[in-house]
Amino acid sequence: MTFCIHVPSDTTAKALGADRLTKLLAATANERKVDLSIKRNGTRALYWLEPLIEVETKQGRFGFGPVKEADIDSLFDAEFWRGDVVHPLALGLVEDIPYLKQQQRLTFARAGVIDPLSLADYQAKEGYRGLKNALAMDAQPLVDEIKASGLRGRGGAAFPTGIKWQTVLDAPAEQKYVVCNADEGDSGTFADRLVMECDPFMLIEGMTIAGLAVGATQGYIYLRSEYPLAFKTLHDAIAIAYENNLLGAGILGSDKHFDLEVRLGAGAYICGEETSLLESLEGKRGLVRAKPPLPAIVGLFGQPTVVNNVLSLAAVPFILDKGAKAYADYGMGRSLGTLPFQLAGNVKRGGLVELAFGPTLRELMFDFGGGTRNGRPLKAVQVGGPLGAYLPESQWDIPLDYEAFAKEGAVLGHGGVVMFDDSVDMSEQARFSMEFCVAESCGKCTPCRIGSTRGVEVIDRIRSGENVDGNMSLLSDLCETMVDGSLCAMGGMTPFPVQSAMKHFKDDFTKRATSTTNTEEI
Amino acid sequence: MTTPRFVTWDPAIAQTIIEDFKSKPGALLPLLHAIQERFSYIPEEAVGLIATALKQTRAEIHGVISFYHHFRTKQPGRHVVEVCRAEACQALGARRLEAYAKSMLGVDYHQTTADNNITLEPVYCLGNCSCGPSVRVGDEIYADVDTQRFDELVDNLKTDRLEVQ
Structure with a gap:
């Protein structure tokens, strides 16, 4: 009988030795005559447990982690491939780990579950249902759906995505563009990287829908050069999408056309600013443009252009599949849907926490994060990247909501939370x-x-x-x-x-x- | 895969790359990446060839190269080691690691060791922010890099083993 296990393959899992672990697992299985099928999933982004090996069983997936090379023999001794076994690294059912169970994973529902480059896996988990719905709709109802979802730009500025799309739809032009801002330069953020490394078809689908909505036939993903694995994964995923008639001319037998290309940045943080990004895509120095005109009117190569963050575009397939209301049912006030928070820096349980807006920073840092990694008192936390304020303890009870943060002179930005202990100056x-x-x-x-x-x-x-x-x-x-x-x-x-x-x-x-x-x- | 990653400067190879890219919209960045991928840096001679092909001045091409941290105009050492100095890594001791890396290698940022083995570069975030300090060598990223692990990494590079996945 073949037993199926999954070993994560995102940048962090690899940086913690997941590739070498995979080889050793295969070699040991071979030696011990255990029929193991080893698949590479993305990651659940429960990073303190990485490398987190998952074993497929009828009851669900059982987890073991963090697995070091030295643990392999004892895992085989315990016959870990049966899943529900006794071992010091046994975590039980992965879906029942409280850190994961207490999240509302909409955008990241597939992360760590599927093989990132398996189109079949993606489609088996609701992938490309949004695009199919979108192909049956006219442009205006499509834009209306995004407006009704309340989706706001996840890059940091929180501008309503539907309004931006409307502006581009209304701008008359021969050629329009959809540009994905994947220049995730903020320290403490890695949610974009996770989308691209763990579920790249979701981004491709979201961009294709955006193209249909605004009448753009060409898309670019502007990716930072610090993400070599995301580059490779996107590159491969785009090729697969073309082979399967999901990109290019006549998408899924329709008369719609959308081309997509990944372009690499070159280590300039400023190119995460949308006008600088456009200059860079045009092959120039990334000098910021004065606004107006807005990129939605005069964007890439002077044409109307949607510039959206990875997470904004990644939220689109869900909205088109389940409907705007299903998305808007999450969140609070004017911050609707979910935001993937990223716990980073000196944190005991770092990783991705996708939650509807509303809980407090303290809940995030302590209930999920477990406080600092080294156990020292937490002194300050920087939310929203290098341009975000440092928050002292008196501000940790602010609800995680765009407006509530703005009121305190802070920014939620891209949801990065970097924790510092009391040794920080x-x-x-x-x-x-x-x-x-x-x-x-x-x-x-x-x-x-x-x-x-x-x-x-x-x-x-x-x-x-x-x-x-x-x-x-x-x-x-x-x-x-x-x-x-x-x-x-x-x-x-x-x-x-x-x-x-x-x-x-x-x-x-x-x-x-x-x-x-x-x-x-x- | 044992072929060396980079080749020595050859205008014919450069011209082939330029021809492949020059008619793309916004060709310059992909083109510069391709040149650097092939030769490990962007030689002065390439600037003229690119300028001619794109109908721009050498100054314009130079302006773009110098704007972006990633592009280099001098040949680096055999390995480029990038140490993350952004906030999430700082919170886990990146400042200590930076100081250690400089003193241990005997170079400052943007410099190459005397044996031409390692060029040390700063990098602002590798997206490995829950498991820092982070270091990148070539296209590999390493997590939890304390001074001891940094020593091991550098030792591995000294044996001049090509990185094989």
Whole structure:
């Protein structure tokens, strides 16, 4: 009898040794004459359990993890391939692991379940049902469906996706484009990568539907070059989609046409900003464009262009399959549907947590995350990437909702949550924010290009205890100038982490002042 | 797969690559990637060939190359080791790892070791943010890289084994 097991194959699982583990499992099975069929799934993104081996049984999939090479012999001794066996790494049914069970996985329902490049797996789990529905609809009802779902851009700005699509649909042009922003540069985020590595057909399907909705026949996925595995997976998945008449001319026997290509970025964070991304796709320096005109009207090569984040497009097949209402039933207020949060940094149970909007940051970090990895007290958390504010404990009870965060001067962004223990020096983090802006500013506007360099210098003076009060007030001024005067979010939001660090962790800035300007003993 | 990943500069090979890409819309970035993939960097000679093919000036091509961190105009060492210095890795000790990598290899960022084996580069996020600190070598990414694991990685690179999947 053949026993079927799954070994994850996403970047993190591989980085933790999943490929070598797969080879050893196969070799050991061969030696011990166990008939094992080893499949490679994506990942469930329960990262503290990776590599997480799953065994298929009639009752469901049983998990074992985190599996190290040294565990292989004992796993075979326990006949792990039977699933429900006693072993120190046995996790029971994977679907019953509370971290997973308590999530609302809509976008990530298939992640870690299917073989990412198996079209049959994808279709067996509701894949391409959305596209079939979409092919039977006219453009306007399609856009209406997205509007009714309440879907807002998941890249960070949270602009209503349906409105953006409407603008492109209404713009008359011979050629329109759908561009997927897969330049997931925010530290602490990996949800886009997971979509592309674990369920690439979902993104392809979402983009195809977007093309039908707005009348675009060409799509580009602009992917960051730091994601080599996602590049390979997308490349292969697109080829499979073409072979199966899911891309190209006459999609599924209809008269619809949509072409899709992956383009690699080249290590510029700013190219995650949509106009910079378009410049880059056109083969230029990624300089930010002034808006208006909006990309929806004058976008790629001057044509009307939908620019959506991976997660926005990935939500589309579900909406077209199950209906707008099914999606809008999740969430709160104006934040409808689910957001995949990513627990990262110093966290005990890191990974992907897809939840309807509404729970608090504290629930996310402690109930799911289990606090810090090293057990030290949690001091600060940065939500929403390098341009997001650092939140102290007094702000951990804010509900995870776009408006609630905005009210506190924070951003949910792409849902990245990076946790820091009490050993972090927040003035050093503030310095890094400015330093990052120096490295990544496109250079077009002065507040961002020069302001960030001056910011590093002023923070260095503060950190060396030089005229701390004066320099703190200078830094505040500089932050305001950058926020008000920058052309895009790079310079306009770089001050957010700096200002929040100054406001909530002032001691980290002023502690050195005593050593040079005061004569008092510390 | 034992063929070397990169070849030495050859204008004929470059011209073939250029011909393959030049009529794509927005050809320059894919073209630069293809050149760097083949030669490990973008030689000065390639800039002229690309400029001619795309009907742009050399300055325009140079402007694009210099804008993007990924593109390099000097030949790197046999291996490029990228250390993540973004926040999620910082929270797990990336600053310590960066300092260690520099002192252990005796180079700063963007520099190559004296034996021409390793070029050290910073990288801002590899998307492995729950299991940092993260390091990339070629197209492989490594998780939980403390100083000891960094030593092991570098040791493996010293044996000059080609990375075979």
